[in-house]
Amino acid sequence: MSDANERRKFLKGLGLAAVSLGIGAVAEPPSVEAQAQPAAPPAMPAMPAATPTGASPYTYVFFNSTESAFVEAAVARLIPKDDLGPGALEAGVAYYIDGQLAGWYGEAGRWYWQGPWQQGTPQQGYQLPLKPSEVYRAAIPLVNDYTQKQFKADFADLSAAQQDTVLSGLEKGEIDLGRLPARTFFAFLLQNTKEGFFADPTYGGNAQMVGWKLIGYPGVQPGYSQIIEQYTTPFPLTYASIGSYTEDNPR
Amino acid sequence: MAKKLPAVDAVMVGVGWTGGILAAELTRAGVSVVGLERGPFRDSNIEFAFPHIRDELKYGIRFGLAQDVSRDTLTFRNAAEQTALPMRQLGSFLLGSGTGGAGAHWNGQTWRWTPYDFEILSQTRARYGQGAIDEDMQIQDWGVTYQQLEPFYDKFERTAGIGGKAGNLQGKIQPGGNPFEGARASEYPNPPMKRSQLGDLFQTATQGMGYHPFPGPSANMTQPYTNPDGQALGACMYCGHCERFGCDYNAKASPNNTVLPTALATGKFEVRHNANVVRVNMDSSGKRAVSVTYIDLLTGEEIEQPADMIFLTSFTFGNVKLLLVSKIGEVYDPVTNKGTVGRNYTYQLSAGAGGTLDDKDLKVFAGAGAESVVIDDFNGDHFDHTGLGFLHGGSISASSAGARPIQSNPGGAAWGSAWKRAAAQAYNHAVGIGAQVSSLPFRSNHLDLDPTYRDAYGLPLVRMTFDYRGNESKRSQYLTAITTKILTAMGAKNVVGRGLPEHYSIVPYQSTHNQGGAIMGMDPSTSVVNPYMQHHQVSNLFVVGASSFPHNSGFNPTGTVGAMTYRLADALIKRYLKNPGFLT
Numbered sequence: 155m156s157d158a159n160e161r162r163k164f165l166k167g168l169g170l171a172a173v174s175l176g177i178g179a180v181a182e183p184p185s186v187e188a189q190a191q192p193a194a195p196p197a198m199p200a201m202p203a204a205t206p207t208g209a210s211p212y213t214y215v216f217f218n219s220t221e222s223a224f225v226e227a228a229v230a231r232l233i234p235k236d237d238l239g240p241g242a243l244e245a246g247v248a249y250y251i252d253g254q255l256a257g258w259y260g261e262a263g264r265w266y267w268q269g270p271w272q273q274g275t276p277q278q279g280y281q282l283p284l285k286p287s288e289v290y291r292a293a294i295p296l297v298n299d300y301t302q303k304q305f306k307a308d309f310a311d312l313s314a315a316q317q318d319t320v321l322s323g324l325e326k327g328e329i330d331l332g333r334l335p336a337r338t339f340f341a342f343l344l345q346n347t348k349e350g351f352f353a354d355p356t357y358g359g360n361a362q363m364v365g366w367k368l369i370g371y372p373g374v375q376p377g378y379s380q381i382i383e384q385y386t387t388p389f390p391l392t393y394a395s396i397g398s399y400t401e402d403n404p405r
Numbered sequence: 406m407a408k409k410l411p412a413v414d415a416v417m418v419g420v421g422w423t424g425g426i427l428a429a430e431l432t433r434a435g436v437s438v439v440g441l442e443r444g445p446f447r448d449s450n451i452e453f454a455f456p457h458i459r460d461e462l463k464y465g466i467r468f469g470l471a472q473d474v475s476r477d478t479l480t481f482r483n484a485a486e487q488t489a490l491p492m493r494q495l496g497s498f499l500l501g502s503g504t505g506g507a508g509a510h511w512n513g514q515t516w517r518w519t520p521y522d523f524e525i526l527s528q529t530r531a532r533y534g535q536g537a538i539d540e541d542m543q544i545q546d547w548g549v550t551y552q553q554l555e556p557f558y559d560k561f562e563r564t565a566g567i568g569g570k571a572g573n574l575q576g577k578i579q580p581g582g583n584p585f586e587g588a589r590a591s592e593y594p595n596p597p598m599k600r601s602q603l604g605d606l607f608q609t610a611t612q613g614m615g616y617h618p619f620p621g622p623s624a625n626m627t628q629p630y631t632n633p634d635g636q637a638l639g640a641c642m643y644c645g646h647c648e649r650f651g652c653d654y655n656a657k658a659s660p661n662n663t664v665l666p667t668a669l670a671t672g673k674f675e676v677r678h679n680a681n682v683v684r685v686n687m688d689s690s691g692k693r694a695v696s697v698t699y700i701d702l703l704t705g706e707e708i709e710q711p712a713d714m715i716f717l718t719s720f721t722f723g724n725v726k727l728l729l730v731s732k733i734g735e736v737y738d739p740v741t742n743k744g745t746v747g748r749n750y751t752y753q754l755s756a757g758a759g760g761t762l763d764d765k766d767l768k769v770f771a772g773a774g775a776e777s778v779v780i781d782d783f784n785g786d787h788f789d790h791t792g793l794g795f796l797h798g799g800s801i802s803a804s805s806a807g808a809r810p811i812q813s814n815p816g817g818a819a820w821g822s823a824w825k826r827a828a829a830q831a832y833n834h835a836v837g838i839g840a841q842v843s844s845l846p847f848r849s850n851h852l853d854l855d856p857t858y859r860d861a862y863g864l865p866l867v868r869m870t871f872d873y874r875g876n877e878s879k880r881s882q883y884l885t886a887i888t889t890k891i892l893t894a895m896g897a898k899n900v901v902g903r904g905l906p907e908h909y910s911i912v913p914y915q916s917t918h919n920q921g922g923a924i925m926g927m928d929p930s931t932s933v934v935n936p937y938m939q940h941h942q943v944s945n946l947f948v949v950g951a952s953s954f955p956h957n958s959g960f961n962p963t964g965t966v967g968a969m970t971y972r973l974a975d976a977l978i979k980r981y982l983k984n985p986g987f988l989t
């Protein structure tokens with residue numbers, strides 16, 4: 155079994171935040187979710203509590219098992235766990251993307267969806283008749299078809315080096331996904347991965363604010379009116395999220 | 406059949422800064438005003454409350470406060486040879502919607518434009534001769550001078566509690582201010598903002614180079630402030646969440662905490678939210694606007710609202726669209742250069758440089774939308790353009806608006822462990838200084854109606870044809886070179902200049918400074934409105950906002966939008982209400 159596969163099973167069995175970080179605080183009461191999602195149904199599901207005992211792991215609501223395996227493997231390469239600390243997988247980014255695609259982002263209800271459809275210039279922006287959720291749904295099997303032909307395995311079961319090669323082939327548009335531009339799918343995947351790594355933990359990623367801690371972004375602080383002028387005094391980095399102010403148990 | 410409501414004195418199509426200012430002034434003069442706003446009602450106490458307003462994903466990335474483009478967007482092409490395609494998701498600009506319009510989620514950099522801007526054609530001819538002006542460049546004098554506008558700049562600055570330092574008080578140059586600005590009658594109502602370390606480095610470097618740095622004028626309150634209308638605002642906490650967000654400290658002046666409560670307190674102002682205006686109706690003479698028709702978005706009902714005075718205050722695209730779909734005036738044709746509606750569309754251009762300051766703890770998360778140190782030495786006609794091959798310029802600034810982690814995308818577009826290391830390293834050490842660059846009107850840049858794509862109400866979308874033309878890349882290169890020098894002088898390493906790309910793109914955010922299309926001027930064959938933003942042919946129709954600006958300066962627009970709107974309100978109250986007709 156490959157590295158990626160190993161890690162995936164391990165995390166699934168035990169509940170993400172509990173295993174990788176030892177503390178659980180990514181849960182949000184439903185009211186917070188409602189606040190965070192202005193648009194109509196389908197609502198983004200609440201992130202189930204990940205307790206220190208790992209009693210209640212996240213259940214994917216948008217991705218099927220093939221898709222979740224792909225996305226977990228992909229985000230783990232896009233932002234890997236390394237000597238600097240947890241990566242996107244450990245931060246719950248696959249859960250973040252699942253929640254986003256199940257919700258109003260996935261449906262892109264605030265994008266313009268009328269035809270006729272026509273490819274334009276790069277300056278004219280996105281012109282595919284596919285919602286973000288449909289891009290993932292269409293692309294993942296196509297990438298797996300490709301890796302099956304090349305390596306006789308699904309993307310999720312490749313070695314890390316092979317996965318990197320495939321991702322970079324998608325990024326450069328060198329891998330032919332037929333009617334779907336590989337670069338477009340890669341751009342969604344990378345953008346959503348970074349979003350999940352740096353967004354408020356209320357959305358299921360950035361667990362324990364690991365993304366913010368990596369770069370030194372203090373998160374949700376009331377203000378910095380003194381800090382702005384204190385050029386030489388280091389800011390005491392006490393990280394906070396939206397949930398830090400709305401939960402019983404801060405941070 | 407549309408349901409017809411009883412007539413009111415005045416109707417505002419759109420409730421942002423322009424609609425709000427007019428509503429406040431007119432209602433206090435006893436006029437009854439209805440504001441029709443397509444977006445939802447927002448109670449800032451609830452919607453902008455801490456901590457939920459500090460949600461970068463919801464507001465910064467998914468544009469939670471901006472226009473819903475599933476209902477209305479525009480189509481875009483760089484040139485007439487291309488097929489324009491719809492802007493399917495927001496990008497280049499973030500149009501406002503809901504209470505306060507874009508004023509609810511703006512940054513608050515509040516400028517007076519330079520005296521040169523209002524007399525650009527005659528001053529350019531006088532200094533450089535007609536030969537300096539590109540054949541396709543349609544610059545013109547505005548028909549209103551800086552001096553005429555000055556009292557209204559002052560009025561807007563007091564309403565919005567602008568913090569800054571005067572550079573030219575009644576003709577006397579003041580240390581620490583902008584020596585290039587037009588003469589001001591009085592100081593700003595509030596002191597300047599605190600200066601960040603980045604600003605400090607910029608200040609020292611530009612001073613050393615012989616330039617004239619000063620603190621950028623700001624609508625982020627630098628101290629608690631009560632404006633002349635009695636509206637109280639709190640002090641800015643430099644939380645770094647201005648642009649795209651509402652302010653939880655009530656510290657950022659917006660229509661929501663200034664002019665709208667002032668208008669509502671008179672009891673003569675009613676705002677109807679979720680009301681999308683689809684048409685301006687004219688009488689049979691074609692010389693008088695009688696009503697507007699809107700769709701009540703909660704019921705789907707079509708409703709006609711008659712009014713004596715009709716104000717299009719729906720931002721550039723809304724204003725131009727309503728003129729076009731209501732067939733008021735002649736559509737501009739870039740081939741024949743005839744017609745006026747859609748002419749002189751311009752946008753804010755940019756230049757700048759990026760680098761790293763590895764030995765400094767920049768605390769880039771701290772900041773405010775209008776926190777900046779600026780030099781104006783290369784804006785307008787403040788420097789000699791002889792032989793440069795371009796006109797106008799841009800303001801150059803180091804601004805600390807708060808680097809939020811998704812949007813500032815530390816480490817660039819790449820991925821993997823190398824990216825992660827770069828992101829961790831870069832976040833607090835990456836620096837940029839930028840130039841806000843003017844955009845002059847060219848014959849082929851314009852707005853009209855799209856032949857194919859429609860909005861949710863069956864109306865054609867506005868079609869934008871826009872690209873960088875003429876000498877704009879030269880201007881951008883010139884300013885990029887200067888920003889590169891400054892950043893190097895600030896001690897930055899790995900300095901790279903960022904000029905304009907080859908073509909304008911609708912994809913990345915640049916600015917919501919979209920102007921022109923219903924421009925002001927003295928000549929009805931080349932302008933839609935007179936210098937009071939009153940329609941040249943229809944004296945009770947006013948097309949208000951940056952849609953009336955014949956070109957785009959090297960500064961943000963809203964200070965000038967506010968001043969122009971107050972000037973109109975003053976003329977209405979002092980003259981038009983007593984004797985309706987064309988304002989001269």
Ligand SMILES: Cc1cc2nc3c(=O)[nH]c(=O)nc-3n(C[C@H](O)[C@H](O)[C@H](O)COP(=O)(O)OP(=O)(O)OC[C@H]3O[C@@H](n4cnc5c(N)ncnc54)[C@H](O)[C@@H]3O)c2cc1C
Binds near residue numbers: 510
């Ligand atoms: C992110 C951002 C940052 C900005 N920062 C700055 C800055 O720092 N400095 C600066 O000077 N400017 C800035 N601006 C620009 C500034 O916000 C605008 O110049 C200003 O708000 C324009 O005011 P307005 O009244 O013309 O339009 P808006 O504020 O856009 O109001 C127009 C209103 O009309 C409504 N409307 C449109 N069409 C219809 C219709 N058919 N029926 C009914 N209602 C309609 C809209 O929903 C909107 O609420 C910024 C803008 C944005 C988006």
Ligand code: SF4
Binds near residue numbers: 656772
């Ligand atoms: S930076 Fe200041 S003005 Fe801007 S949102 Fe924060 S507190 Fe308000």
